[in-house]
Amino acid sequence: MRNRLVHVYFDINIDILWTTVKTDLPVLISLLEPNIPLEPGQSAELN
Numbered sequence: 421m422r423n424r425l426v427h428v429y430f431d432i433n434i435d436i437l438w439t440t441v442k443t444d445l446p447v448l449i450s451l452l453e454p455n456i457p458l459e460p461g462q463s464a465e466l467n
Contacts, residue, residue, distance in 0.1 A: 424432060
């Protein structure tokens, strides 16, 4: 998808892009967040 967004942005299907943002991205973020170290003074609860 990155290649299409960067190089063929005029031919992007907005519905597919929005579905990816709403469904796949939150899953990816939840998988990555536990691997990001906290900064000094940062609370573990961000919400």
